[in-house]
Amino acid sequence: MIISTGIRTDIVNHYSDWLLERFREGFVYTRNPLFPNRVTRYELHPDKVDAVLFCSKNYEPILSRLTEITSHYRTFFHYTITAYGNDIEPNIPPADDRVSTLRKLSRLVGCERLMWRFDPVFFTDSYPPERILETFDRLAEQISDYVCGCSFGFVEAFFTLRTRLPDLLPLDNEIKHDFARRLSSIAARHSLPLQTCGSNNTYEEYGIKKSGCYTLDMIGKANGCAFRSVRHLGNRRGCLCITSRDIGWYDSCPNLCRYCNANHSVAEVRENIKKHDPHSPLLIGGLNADDELIDGVQTSLLRDERQISLFDL
Helix, strand or coil, X not given: CEEECCCCCCHHHHCHHHHHXXXXXXXXXXXXXXXXXXXXXXXXXXXXXXXXEEEECCCCCCHHHCHHHHCCCCEEEEXXXXXXXXXXXXXXXXXXXXXXXXXXXXHHHCHHHEEEEEEEXXXXXXXXXXXXXXXXXXXXXXXXXXXCCEEEEECCCCCCHHHHCCCECCCCHHHHHHHHHHHHHHXXXXXXXXXXXXXXXXXXXXXXXXXXXXXXXXXXXHHCCCECCCCCCCCCCCCCCCCCEECCCCCCCCCCCCCCCCCCCHHHHHHHHHHCCCXXXXXXXXXXXXXXXXXXXXXXXXXXXXXXXXXXC
C-alpha cells in the first residue's frame, strides 16, 4: 500500500508535527470523504507501507526532521512551484525561497526522488502566456539540475473557479498546444524532462511525455525496488498515477490558493484549522461517538524477489 500526504491538503507545509508524530506512533486515521462517519485506520510501520508520497509548496517546516521518514521508508517527492504570486497563492513563501528549499531537499533525498510540479497553468490579464513562460524559463534555470523532471498541467475548470478568478482567460486546444510547444522548447534548452498528468490532451508531438505524476516505475527506479505489474487507476479522470491512500482532509489547507478545488470554503478551512490536534490520529478533530472505525486493507504492491524463476530450476 502507498501512502500520500499531499492530495487533500498541504500537510508538509502546515501540519508537519502531526505527520511526524503519526509515523512515530505507527498508525493514522483518515475519514472517508463520501461517508465522513467511516474512519479507516492504517498501520504506518515500514513493513506495511510500500512508499510514502509527498506533494507540497513548501518543505522548509519538515526539512530538518525529514530523515525520520526517509531513513525508514521508500519515498517520492513533488515540489510545487508555479508562476503565480501572493495574489493567487497568498500563504506560501516567495518562489526564490522555495527554490532554495528545493535545492536543500534535493541534496537530502537525491534528485531521482524529486520532481518539480509546475501546476496548474492558467492565464489572466495579470498572468498572460508570455509572463508564465518567462517565469518557467527563470525557474528551470535554477531547478533543472536538482530534479528528475517537471510535470505540468492546465487548470481544471471546476464550478467555483470563475468566481475565484473572474479575470480567467479562456483556454482552447489551440492555445494549449501553442503554450505546450513553447514550454517544451524551454524545458529542452535546460535538459529538463517534461511530462503531463491528469489531462485528456496529449502533447507528445512536442516531446512531452504523458505519464502519471506517481507511477510504480517512477517510484521503483527512485528507490531501487521492483513492483508488481498493477493497473494505475489514478485519482481522477485522465490521471495515470498509481492509486494511493491520502491521509489528509479537504477544506483544511491554509495555503488558500485561489485555484484549488480541495478547499471549497475559506470559512470552513478556518474552522477545521481550529479543530486540528497535533496529537490526534486524525488530521482534523478526533473520533466521534457515532464513527465507525475499520482497519484498512494494506496489500503490498512490491514484487516478491524471493520467488524462483523457472529458469533457476
